[in-house]
Amino acid sequence: MRLNTVQLSRMDITDPFWKQYTDLVEDVIIPYQWDIMNDNVPGVESSHCLENFKIAAGLKKGQFYGAVFQDTDVAKWLEAVGYSLAEKKNEKLEKLADDAIDVIVQAQQEDGYLDTYFIIKEPSQRWRNLCEGHELYSAGHMIEAAVAYYEGTGKRKLLDSMIRLADLICRTFGPEEGQNHGYPGHQEIELALVRLYRVTQDKKYLEQAKYFLDIRGAGKNYFLEERKQENFKRIFPEFEDYDPAYSQSHEPVREQKTAEGHAVRAVYMYSAMADVAEEYQDKELMEACVALWENITQKRMYITGGIGSSGFLERFTTDYDLPNDSNYSETCASIGMALFSLRMANITRNSRYAELMEQELYNNILAGIAQDGKSFFYVNPLEIKPRQCMSHTSRAHVKARRQKWFGVACCPPNIARTLASLGQYIYGVDGADIYTHLYIGNQTYIPVNNDVVKITMDSMFPWEGNIKVKVQGVKEKVRLHFRIPSYAENFRLYCDGKEQELTVSKGYACVEICRDSELSIQFDMPVEFLHADPRVSADVGKVAIKRGPIVYCLEEVDNGAELQCIYLSGKAAQKKKSTYFSECLELELQGRRLIPRNGELYSSAGLTYEDAVVRAIPYAYWNNRGEGEMLVWIHEMIGN
């Protein structure tokens, strides 16, 4: 039996670290994205996505504009709004969303079909180019939005509309003669159908999700066959020489043991695989999930949680191939990895999955958004020299500053919906068992068997390992399971002032209470100096600094230019309160700096060093103080 997430409507995030971001969602990001979607932000690439719906609905005249999956911007925005309204009523916002939903529903076709690109621009091409057309991907996001909006507001209008679309998909795709035997070019519909099943309890959606997974990569590759259709219309020029591994359709999903292809596609699919494996108790499918998760985290992931080491095609490459300055590490891929890990955490109750969620959230995901909530990274390098990220070169995809908005705008609204649904990552509940995955301060009402307990968690995490948990309303036995982070030293658990002997299972310490209690979790978080497996060429001779879940980096503004000239020479680290970032611990370390010489490019003249104080800030906070160099993996002195 899997653990369940807690309804967002019953939870308030009070965490000092995260509240600055979750407040941003409602105050800045959602309104800003609304303006973007309505093309009301000057100097920003046109979105046109609401306009597309109006045109498709016949309310306006005009042409489709944007990416083939432009609809998903509205979907992710609505999903974020749903989560936000669950946490806090906001009539003005709800009105905007209701109006948008009215337009969306009007754009939907008689038979349930909805995709403005195909409705406006290519009506004859419906479902004919699954490889590139993204119809099922867009449908998936709109279904997720419908579920979130229903859960956040109780309103069924979009949900009912998406049920009609899902029903059309179930009729259209399947093994029967006359049905389309294809599957999505970009996965997302699978996990959305599972969500729809869970909210409607109609099993056909779950079965449809399973069908899409079962058929994928089986037999002749659908995408290579599909393009042989008469009058087939191509969309992306770079898909000319299509490799099925790009969309994880190179072999049946159960047989996949290594993470291949486009990283976002991959992890969205793995998330659905975990869902379906759990629902059907499909051991083989679960084994594939475990193998894929292990392959990523042990061989194909950056220390920041970034995945997808190739800039070209935003894809996984091969084991230990993790260049720091030319990677993709898309923010959306880390969001997908967090979603996959959340499912694995709730299914297995093994803390390593929760720890990875934490690693993603505190590092690669958070790096995707500026502290003002208005600019965003798609690509998250671990090392950058701005002048080397030139257009028309191999590093053109790496940006030296966050962008206001993007033509292909997947990441910004994805960050919004992630921050708005942060609460889902904190707890997992099953009967009287409450698992605390993450130490994010909150106040939550959790159903426990037939009662409801109120949990109040206060902490200064990730800066301090000192968490207070107040549990109220306890009538029967409740078992609280607290994750013991791998980086924690000297982990202690107190209940009503009394230190508990730890009963640990798969990384969670359990304490049983039968009455209202006050707990305290304490652990030390020493600064860690981490080496990568030496098979990661890019990191040999280098060290990364981490404290708790926070990966640190050096920035030019603190350390001067040519960061690669800095060597760490010792392991003493002083913690300093940041003067720039609120509630942030920076680190000061001892180092030496290689002195650039004047002269030949290559020379046998000796090298000289000077002592240097090295200042590190959390990776997630880089590029908030202007453009400059940044570096995660720092050289270290290694003597004979």
Added chain:
Amino acid sequence: MRLNTVQLSRMDITDPFWKQYTDLVEDVIIPYQWDIMNDNVPGVESSHCLENFKIAAGLKKGQFYGAVFQDTDVAKWLEAVGYSLAEKKNEKLEKLADDAIDVIVQAQQEDGYLDTYFIIKEPSQRWRNLCEGHELYSAGHMIEAAVAYYEGTGKRKLLDSMIRLADLICRTFGPEEGQNHGYPGHQEIELALVRLYRVTQDKKYLEQAKYFLDIRGAGKNYFLEERKQENFKRIFPEFEDYDPAYSQSHEPVREQKTAEGHAVRAVYMYSAMADVAEEYQDKELMEACVALWENITQKRMYITGGIGSSGFLERFTTDYDLPNDSNYSETCASIGMALFSLRMANITRNSRYAELMEQELYNNILAGIAQDGKSFFYVNPLEIKPRQCMSHTSRAHVKARRQKWFGVACCPPNIARTLASLGQYIYGVDGADIYTHLYIGNQTYIPVNNDVVKITMDSMFPWEGNIKVKVQGVKEKVRLHFRIPSYAENFRLYCDGKEQELTVSKGYACVEICRDSELSIQFDMPVEFLHADPRVSADVGKVAIKRGPIVYCLEEVDNGAELQCIYLSGKAAQKKKSTYFSECLELELQGRRLIPRNGELYSSAGLTYEDAVVRAIPYAYWNNRGEGEMLVWIHEMIGN
């Protein structure tokens, strides 16, 4: 007054190091490329380039096939044949070439035009797409072939034909009204026109070369204007978003101070700039040449001589941006850099230019060809893990083994013509002054004022710094200038057994003789451990090994896999005679090897090392013993 190269017909290469390659040219490469061009090599990509000429000549029916510059394969082959026949008669080969020339001349149009792509496929598009069409580039290569073939055989047929083409070009392009004010999208015609001028003494060709340089990058960019023509036909999809710097047309050539854009285009142009600067005593143009040469060699060149650090667009990027595993470093670009440096050496008589020719020839250029003469590298990385060079990724351009032939086959025939004309790099002559740029064993008749002296040079260079030079036929005073390599220690010069006091000018030691003499040049070549300027991020903490002109590398076959785990721990190097490569010194060094651990991808557990013997071979010889890892920049232990 510039130094002149020596006619290849008066020179025999006898050098043990190079003879294995120059013999290959006649015995293997030229016949093999003939078969390729005639599509007689099974399993190799179709060339069709002779077929194109036959179709254009009306001798066969059929379609054009190949790249827009497919004609240049035949041109470079003919150029190589010309050089080869200069050194040694070969009737069978000459017959093949004569027959090919007959077809080429028949393909030429009434007015002198020649380009099979446009003749067969796009007759209406002649000179309309200079940016992508490569007509002037192809013309340049065919003119170079005509000059070489005339000089090698005395036959004028191709030369006369190319004079007609050059005349057409001079009529077509120029500043007058009614003339086309464009210039080539890929430079090459400029240096070819200078060669044609030097063989015909018709100054209009020199003036045309100067015109193409003067007009380039002046005023509105021609290529951006050209594409506005009605019915303009695009050729390369990647040129959609064209940046004039790609073709060095972003500013007037005299104002260019940094090497930008496509590396081959750049250095071919710089070669012509040097020619024209010298012919016109154009100081400003010469200053641009010096600045560009210095920018490349001091900031944008690999230690192997490779240039063009971006895989995308095969281009220069920015100062000190020299990644080792994703670079382009095209073989052709190094050939162009050698041609540029040869001109600079003969104009300035400064040894640094000759030293760079040597660096290119012994490293990046030679690496382009396998020891059997039948397979070739375009891209020359300094570090490779074969499994990481996957298709559909950012490193797809890096190949782990030399290729049989290429669809775009510029490098193989370029290597052939370079090896066949190796003699031009050795000496520079002006009156009674003979400069020895390179210590390549040879026997040569050199005109000195009104006489001819015979020079016989014997050496085991680059393995030993011990060169014997016999000069015969000396009637009047002759001044011999011998280059003092920067890597030479304890340079000594003996004349008839007597050590000479060195008179050194710009890196050349001069000795004056008045009668037949025997000279001996001796110097030590210690193994050098070189560091890159610390601004080259990729090389910090690493060292490269060089002895004389030879850059060394590690290969997996000698050192096992995971070469990045090897640290050099000392500077003792033992020279060992290679058991695999004939006449080759390998090096054995002391090192330590980081032991891969089993466990987490990122861990604070300490690292462990074991002692290791490190074996290095010349970089140019890598990938002759099967596929495997290779590494030039080796980690080194750096203590506190």
